[in-house]
Amino acid sequence: MTSPAGQALRPRLDALRELVGLSRARLDRRTLAEAGRVLEEAAARQRHSLDLTVVAIAGATGSGKSTLFNALARAQLSEAGVRRPTTAMPVSCAWTDRADGLLDRLGIPARARRQPVRPYDPTLSGLVLLDLPDHDSAATGHREQVDRLLGLVDAVIWVVDPEKYADAVLHERYLRPLAGYAEVTFVVLNQVDRLTGDAADQVLDDLRRLLDEDGLALGEHGEPGAAVLALSALTGAGVGELREALGLFAARRCAAEMRLTADVDGVSSRLRAAYVADGRPGLTEWARQEFEDRLAEAVGAQAAGLAAERAWRREAERACGSSWARLRMWCERRGKGAPGTAGDGAGDGEQTLVAGVPVPRRTASRPLVERAVRALAYEASAGLPGPWAQAVREAAGRGAEGLAEALDEIAASAAADMVAGAAAGARRPGGGGAGGRHGGGGRTGSWRTGAGHVAPEAEDSGRATLRRGRAAGAGASERPRWWRALATGQKTLLAVQLLGTAWFAGACVGELGGPWWGPGALMVGGAATAPVLGWGGRLAARGPARGFGLETERRLRSAAAVCGRARVLEPVVAELLRYREVRAQYVIAAGEV
Known part of the structure; x- marks a missing residue:
């Protein structure tokens, strides 16, 4: 019959064995040598009579x-x-x-x-x-x-x-x-x-x-x-x-087990500094959100949202403005170059025209990306024992390699979406206020606790997020109906002005009769009503334009967050989970349960 000391010793030896196995990649061989010796001696002693x-x-x-x-x-x-x-x-x-x-x-x-x-x-x-x-x-x-x-x-x-x-x-x-x-x-x-x-x-x-x-x-x-x-x-x-x-x-009949228990107590005490952290280390929700906010800032999510809002309003003005205003804008675009080409100093390839508005081709800010990764690594490793803190920092460093380039790809994909969305009349702002600059910068997506290794396709994950956003808003990507109504009204007013002009010309040459004020009323009424109708269109476009900008910002923020989670957050969380697993085994081995 196993003694009480033996019953308590067995799970502690199993935990110590598991602890050594999990720690070989993190602790040097000399630190684990004594634990290995204790396990070997325990196995050798247990092969003989313990009574x-x-x-x-x-x-x-x-x-x-x-x-x-x-x-x-x-x-x-x-x-x-x-x-x-x-x-x-x-x-x-x-x-x-x-x-x-x-x-x-x-x-x-x-x-x-x-x-x-x-x-x-x-x-x-x-x-x-x-x-x-x-x-x-x-x-x-x-x-x-x-x-x-x-x-x-x-x-x-x-x-x-x-x-x-x-x-x-x-x-x-x-x-x-x-x-x-x-x-x-x-x-x-x-x-x-x-x-x-x-x-x-x-x-x-x-x-x-x-x-x-x-x-x-x-x-x-x-x-x-x-x-x-x-x-x-x-x-x-x-x-x-x-x-x-x-x-x-x-x-x-338990002296051998008492001696082995003392061996395990001694080695556990000497290993304590390598496994027991100060306080409760780990990533807080605040640290995770701060990391995502920094990535959003690095990729220019807010600026992209503002640019998308301006592009939407510009496109609405072009579609709903008076015919003479549209002619003026067309001439301006011809002078600057066709949309999507460089113009006005954009020969360096740093700008794209969207509805006549120059939109920067954004790249992620390298200093901001590095600062975000460093801050996350610091928060995640704070309080951890030295070897595990180093492992967390190394995991964050490996994930940071290529992160800025992946964010560049996501920003380019978002810019393409913005061009297409603005040119098509933009998407309706369904849920556009969430997670944007006016929406409190909330969390983007759910947090995965079962983290894995660094995903080399992290930028693909970010672009997939943008594609899902496009698919969700595909039905709303057509020009709003009120654009068509206003455009029809502008065409009608143009026809009225042309009719008044023709009538006036005919009256001047004596071909057409009627009161003198008739053609004047048509010309003046059409010319005066068209700007008012255009002003109403611009006023009506403010809300949808703001929603489109917020939606663009939200999608870019979400895509950057997905990329950051896959490349940095998940590997860091994996190291923290590994530490918690090792820490749990240490608690059992040390007899602290």
Whole structure:
């Protein structure tokens, strides 16, 4: 049956494994090396019996490790003496017959494997005890063996003596870095038989103080933590208490999982800076809207709308004005060149004439596009850990490549639409106020949260938006009926003027009779009514022209937004979603759920 510690450990290891896999493209190999080692060691330990408990006895030269090892085994299994160092290789003693696989993993040679006196002490069933070399040994390789085995065993008994219990090497190199392993740590003050009176209690209290300064939680008053004991391995005083504590510890059958949990806790704590952000990073609606507004400004959506409005009004004036006004405008156009060709300084290819009005051939402002991308990248990466902030900025930078050129294509397509729309009488302003300069600059389209990679056809997406707008307004692209009515009225007035002129000429030569004021009334009435009718047409054209301009601006704004989303916003959001996924795995691995 899996222990509660094992049940909690399994999802954390799975999350840590997933975390490492998702982070390889963002974090350097050195940052993830420790997590990889923990996963490898966990997998190796789980291949062996988790109900066995491997405990190492570690300490400095002369602390009495081997003597304590023999006292716990109740046999002379490890050489102990005054020669230093005495223990040249790790020695094991197993209260089980199933420890061979574990000892092979630990690298304990067969000649160093011992058995306790039979029958086995039932209180220590399942315990595998190791006597390690001195961690401060002058012999080459001893400290390397100690460091290697301390990373593999399930628990450690640190043996100190009254003279060296405050040794800086012990505390700074081992106890302080291993403070997170308090629940699988025993600290034993040996050789208390050398102390007189209450000196043992004073030394033990000072040892507890030092351990507390090291950050090692002490298991007192029923709280989990390191067990601190005083004994004499030589006389046997206190050894029974340690044997009982080890028996209870081994009987829980979860020491290996507790050790692995401490490993995961440690690596999660050290990886925290790479995954935990300050605050709640991400793109706000304001940042997204600001980006779209900047792109609309860069592509000249408002200016294009104003130009479209002027072109519509100009075309309405040409269609509904008096015949003499239309003749004058025709002469002006002939002087400037036909619509769609350069004229009046447009030889540089920077202007197009729409109904006689020069309309600039707009290109997206490069500085504004760059500023929009930088602002978006800054907002999206604010508060993110360094590697993920860099990934967001790189995604925005990749999307910015070619964005200005794509916006140029969209602006050119919008200009062509404006020319065609104005020449055809313009579209009716159905919904033209939305998203325009007078409509509050609202959002354009719905936001896609499932972002993908940078779309190389982003400019095609923008042009498709314009085409959909044209299809939606295809039925409204014909000349308004009132244009025809006014044009018919102007033609009628022209006919009246011509009739009056002919009558007047006939009266002058005596061919036609009648009152003298008759032809004059026709001529004056027709000449006076035509401008009034044209003025009424211009007045009536203001609303539709404004609607056409707003619709042009809205479509250009929407097309630029579609292009910006496909090229920049969606890749940035994809990186943010990847970070959130990794962050969720980190929370599980760190045990914060």
